[in-house]
Amino acid sequence: MPTAVFAHPERRLATRRVEPIFLIGVVFGLAMDYEVFLVTRMREACIGVR
DSSP: OHHHHHHOGGGHHHHHHHHHHHHHHHHHHHHHHHHHHHHHHHHHHHHTOO
């Protein structure tokens, strides 16, 4: 992303429109990974795996 902004200043507006979508996607993906981790730990605690 930084290369696109500095190499082509006329594309800054288009880049600014894409950044929130990209950021939301990354945050959503990390939240899903964390949720899977938590559910796995809860399952292990429930069935007594150690």
